[in-house]
Amino acid sequence: MTQASEITPAEMAALARRIDRPVVLVGLMGSGKSTVGRRVATMLETDFVDSDEEIEHAAQMSVSEIFNDFGEEYFRDGERRVIARLIEEGHGVIATGGGAFIDPETRALILSNAIAVWLDCDIDILVQRTGKRNDRPLLAQGNPREILTNLSKIRNPIYGEAQVRVETGIAPHHRTALSILEAIDRWL
Numbered sequence: 315m316t317q318a319s320e321i322t323p324a325e326m327a328a329l330a331r332r333i334d335r336p337v338v339l340v341g342l343m344g345s346g347k348s349t350v351g352r353r354v355a356t357m358l359e360t361d362f363v364d365s366d367e368e369i370e371h372a373a374q375m376s377v378s379e380i381f382n383d384f385g386e387e388y389f390r391d392g393e394r395r396v397i398a399r400l401i402e403e404g405h406g407v408i409a410t411g412g413g414a415f416i417d418p419e420t421r422a423l424i425l426s427n428a429i430a431v432w433l434d435c436d437i438d439i440l441v442q443r444t445g446k447r448n449d450r451p452l453l454a455q456g457n458p459r460e461i462l463t464n465l466s467k468i469r470n471p472i473y474g475e476a477q478v479r480v481e482t483g484i485a486p487h488h489r490t491a492l493s494i495l496e497a498i499d500r501w502l
């Protein structure tokens with residue numbers, strides 16, 4: 315494929331045909347899994363689902379309410395089941411919640427049935443992006459920068475098991491989506 319900024323409709327269609335499994339986005343809170351993932355799906359002319367949204371829909375509660383009322387373990391159980399269903403249904407692009415890929419069962423399922431893409435992003439950028447809303451219960455438990463820094467130390471080696479890694483910096487959503495497609499194209 316030529317440079318991403320020059321992907322032609324024919325090249326995009328050819329890439330979409332070569333992608334024979336769901337593209338599953340993993341990474342820390344604020345890395346862009348939900349917003350950029352939706353763009354990737356639109357560009358590939360495929361469907362998009364978000365595991366956090368699916369859990370909220372199934373429970374008829376927000377992620378924060380589930381954490382507050384039932385605790386993180388209960389949320390993780392639901393997340394494991396929802397992601398197994400989404401993989402089984404074979405969606406085009408799946409945005410996971412930030413902790414989903416850390417669960418060994420979920421990770422094994424994703425790695426053997428999907429293309430996992432790690433959106434790797436600087437803590438400074440994540441702090442700035444996640445600061446806009448307070449709907450992430452883990453970040454409400456203390457200093458968001460410290461929490462994100464600690465999570466990155468624990469999780470980055472695990473996110474690193476994804477087949478594809480994309481460094482995402484300060485760039486428009488569309489540009490990041492193109493970088494993801496380029497990286498998948500190189501990996502395939």
Ligand SMILES: Nc1ncnc2c1ncn2[C@@H]1O[C@H](COP(=O)(O)OP(=O)(O)OP(=O)(O)O)[C@@H](O)[C@H]1O
Pocket residue numbers: 341342343344345346347348349350366409410411412443444446450482483484485486487490
């Ligand atoms: N590449 C980008 N450029 C500019 N803003 C971005 C980019 N990626 C994400 N953002 C912004 O950062 C915020 C968080 O992004 P998003 O909700 O997609 O993250 P997430 O990875 O899905 O997080 P979570 O794990 O909490 O679900 C949103 O306001 C989004 O618009």
Ligand SMILES: O=C(O)C1=C[C@@H](O)[C@@H](O)[C@H](O)C1
Pocket residue numbers: 342343366377410411412413414449450451452
């Ligand atoms: O990184 C995490 O563990 C989380 C990320 C969000 O997507 C939600 O799934 C929830 O807030 C937990």
Ligand SMILES: [Mg+2]
Pocket residue numbers: 347348349364366409410411
């Ligand atoms: Mg999200």
